[in-house]
Amino acid sequence: MTDFTSATDADGIATITWDVPGKSMNVLSLTGMAELDALIDAALADPAVRGVILTSGKKDFAGGMDLNVIAKMKESAGAEPARGLFDGIMRFHGLERKIELAGMDPKTKKGGKPIVAALPGTALGIGLEIPLSCHRIIAADNPKARIGLPEILVGIFPGAGGTTRLVRKLGPMAASPFLLEGKLSDPKKAQAAGIIDEVVAPDQLLARAREWVLGATDADLVKPWDAKGYKMPGGAPYHPAGFMTFVGASAMVMGKTMGVYPAARALLSAVYEGALVPFDTALRIEARWFTHVLMNPSSAAMIRSLFINKEALEKGANRPGVADQTVRRLGVLGAGMMGAGIAHVAASAGIEVVLIDATQEAANRGKAHSEGLLDKGMKRGKVTAAKKAEVLARITATADYAALSGADLVVEAVFEDPRVKAEVTARAEAVLPADAIFATNTSTLPITGLAKASTRPDRFIGIHFFSPVDKMMLVEIIKGVETGDLAIAKALDFVRQIRKTPIVVNDARFFYA
Numbered sequence: 001m002t003d004f005t006s007a008t009d010a011d012g013i014a015t016i017t018w019d020v021p022g023k024s025m026n027v028l029s030l031t032g033m034a035e036l037d038a039l040i041d042a043a044l045a046d047p048a049v050r051g052v053i054l055t056s057g058k059k060d061f062a063g064g065m066d067l068n069v070i071a072k073m074k075e076s077a078g079a080e081p082a083r084g085l086f087d088g089i090m091r092f093h094g095l096e097r098k099i100e101l102a103g104m105d106p107k108t109k110k111g112g113k114p115i116v117a118a119l120p121g122t123a124l125g126i127g128l129e130i131p132l133s134c135h136r137i138i139a140a141d142n143p144k145a146r147i148g149l150p151e152i153l154v155g156i157f158p159g160a161g162g163t164t165r166l167v168r169k170l171g172p173m174a175a176s177p178f179l180l181e182g183k184l185s186d187p188k189k190a191q192a193a194g195i196i197d198e199v200v201a202p203d204q205l206l207a208r209a210r211e212w213v214l215g216a217t218d219a220d221l222v223k224p225w226d227a228k229g230y231k232m233p234g235g236a237p238y239h240p241a242g243f244m245t246f247v248g249a250s251a252m253v254m255g256k257t258m259g260v261y262p263a264a265r266a267l268l269s270a271v272y273e274g275a276l277v278p279f280d281t282a283l284r285i286e287a288r289w290f291t292h293v294l295m296n297p298s299s300a301a302m303i304r305s306l307f308i309n310k311e312a313l314e315k316g317a318n319r320p321g322v323a324d325q326t327v328r329r330l331g332v333l334g335a336g337m338m339g340a341g342i343a344h345v346a347a348s349a350g351i352e353v354v355l356i357d358a359t360q361e362a363a364n365r366g367k368a369h370s371e372g373l374l375d376k377g378m379k380r381g382k383v384t385a386a387k388k389a390e391v392l393a394r395i396t397a398t399a400d401y402a403a404l405s406g407a408d409l410v411v412e413a414v415f416e417d418p419r420v421k422a423e424v425t426a427r428a429e430a431v432l433p434a435d436a437i438f439a440t441n442t443s444t445l446p447i448t449g450l451a452k453a454s455t456r457p458d459r460f461i462g463i464h465f466f467s468p469v470d471k472m473m474l475v476e477i478i479k480g481v482e483t484g485d486l487a488i489a490k491a492l493d494f495v496r497q498i499r500k501t502p503i504v505v506n507d508a509r510f511f512y513a
Contacts, residue, residue: 003032006039012050013213014043015206019057026062028126030069030088036130037095044103044113051114051213053206054134060145061119062127065160067303070294082295089287092126092160096133097283102221109226114216118209120202121145124184128195129162132169135221137195138209139187140202147195148184155302157267159290164274164282168225170194171233172271179267225279236275266293318492318504320485325493327351331410331432333424335366335397338441339413341469344370347394349498354396354403363397370395373470401427408433409494411463413441421445422453429455437490439463447480447507458484462507463491477504 003026008014016039020026043049056062070085077084104112117131119139128149131137139147149158149166157163158179166175174194177183187199200208224230270289274282293299328351332343335357343355343366357363374391377383396403404410410428414420421440428438437459440450451460462478477491488504495502 002035003029004035004039006043008046008049011210011214012048013053013210014039014046014049014051015053015055016040016043017055017057018062024058025060025122026056026058026127027064027066028062028069028130029066030072032066033092033095037098040095040098040115044098049113051116051216053116053118053209053213054130055118055206055209056120058120060121061117061123061131062125063122064125064127064151070303074294082291085291085294086287089159089290090284093283093287096130096161097280099130100133100135100223100226102135104218104221109222110218112218112221114213114221116209116212118205119145119147119187119196120205123147124150125158126160126162129158129160129165131196132162132165135216135223136197136212138198138200138205138212139190139196140205141187141199142202143186143188145187146184147187147190148182149178150182150184152180152263152267153182155261155263155299156293157263157270157290159286159293161283161286163267163270164279164286165225166195167271167275168230168232168279168282171235172275173234175271179271180264232275237272262296263293263299266290320489322485322489325486325490327409327490327494327497329354329407329409330494331356331404331407331428333357333410333412333428334414335363336413337369338465338467338469339411340366340369341467342411342413342441342465343367343395344373344391345469345498345500347391350394351497352394352396354398354407356398356401356403358399360397360399363399367392367395367397401431404428405431405433407436409437409439409490411439411441416442416444418445418450418453421450425450425453435459437461437487439487439491441465447478447483451480451482457482459487461487461491463495473500475500475502477502478507479504480507 003020004016004018006014006016016036018026020032043052073084073088074081075084076088099115102112102115104110115134116136116138117134119131119137121140121142122145123131124146128147139145149162151158163179166178170193185193187196190196191199198208266289270286274285277285330346330351331354332339333356335355339355343353347353347370355363355366357366371392374383374388378385378388410432412421412424414424425438438454439461440447441464442450442462443464447462451457454460457480460480461483462476464476464478466472466474475495477488477495479488492502
């Protein structure tokens with residue numbers, strides 16, 4: 001099974017399709033890179049091939065690099081992990097430079113083969129860096145697609161040529177939101193920004209790519225930075241306008257990061273130093289700074305936490321080996337900001353919710369909070385009237401604890417007073433099924449102490465949300481001394497149902513993270 005395949009049609013156009021088996025989104029591995037390298041070599045060497053289309057067999061183009069690649073590159077050089085990283089990164093640069101130059105004569109810039117990237121959907125990280133090395137980028141008009149380089153958000157920066165190419169394509173000022181902030185855009189906005197070249201109807205994507213290949217001239221294949229007399233848009237660092245851009249960017253980065261975010265500083269250094277030298281030297285500078293960041297312990301920790309561990313948690317790491325505990329009916333005690341937020345995210349995920357407060361009026365106000373969030377979503381075009389009606393229909397606002405009789409999970413979100421919590425625990429357990437799980441949303445009171453008010457402490461657990469619930473993705477699952485595996489599994493399954501990231505922690509006051 002291969003990640004890349006190639007087929008050449010009667011017109012001599014080789015279509016290289018990226019389709020990683022068993023993955024919903026393409027990611028680039030070392031094996032995949034070797035396959036793509038070999039297919040590009042074959043296309044450039046075959047006189048019957050006139051040009052190449054690089055596309056995806058999935059609804060999206062690619063989501064970036066397989067992060068196991070970083071570990072493998074470090075290991076490849078034994079006692080010199082930095083050397084392994086640098087050499088591995090330069091192999092990526094070599095592949096992209098091969099695509100960029102496409103077999104053309106180095107002096108005349110003629111005789112190359114046109115290579116176009118056809119993006120059906122999202123293209124992130126190296127999934128955009130590879131297209132940036134192609135001679136043209138054509139994207140399908142897919143409003144849900146996201147185009148960009150989000151690496152800075154997870155402690156690194158675009159190190160496979162994306163930094164150097166985007167700065168030379170747009171200029172330092174225009175490129176800064178995409179590099180320093182990880183800004184993502186839909187295809188039309190990416191085209192307006194100058195990142196991609198064309199946006200076409202999805203059913204015309206490959207046809208337009210073929211048309212471009214067949215009509216491309218030698219001049220169409222020469223990147224601006226490879227052309228004689230190239231000048232960086234907005235000015236290089238020694239130009240007055242360019243100088244002011246770098247001064248402003250440096251001040252902004254230091255102000256926002258307080259000097260403790262190595263990726264942002266390394267990115268600025270790579271851009272500044274790279275702008276002073278020829279393109280191929282700039283790629284080496286980018287690779288050196290990228291290696292520097294990857295060897296930094298804080299960047300390595302961010303990658304581990306935000307990619308590797310987060311993915312493992314969302315797949316059920318640390319979950320006890322008990323049967324599926326999908327929540328069918330949720331009870332929420334307390335219709336204040338926190339309780340109302342929990343009810344909203346649960347109902348939005350398709351769970352029936354009973355929202356209880358001391359009075360019907362208070363419960364209704366809690367449900368109205370959900371209605372307000374849905375109204376905002378409608379104004380932004382993200383929620384339909386039908387979706388709003390469905391979500392609100394799933395929330396039953398009441399002051400009657402008897403409505404909890406069919407709930408299999410209850411989350412208590414009342415005032416942080418042990419006596420108040422003990423009272424609502426007793427009232428809820430009086431009507432709950434024997435197999436129901438009771439959770440408290442406390443952040444300041446030990447779970448083991450609160451569980452003393454329960455008649456079933458093995459089914460008592462903490463599920464702590466951060467505020468605002470609809471925006472904050474992390475949820476703490478807190479184990480008391482007597483909390484059982486069934487309660488832990490129920491809490492984990494519930495958090496995954498509402499599409500948030502759970503971490504399991506032991507009993508202590510305040511937040512773990």
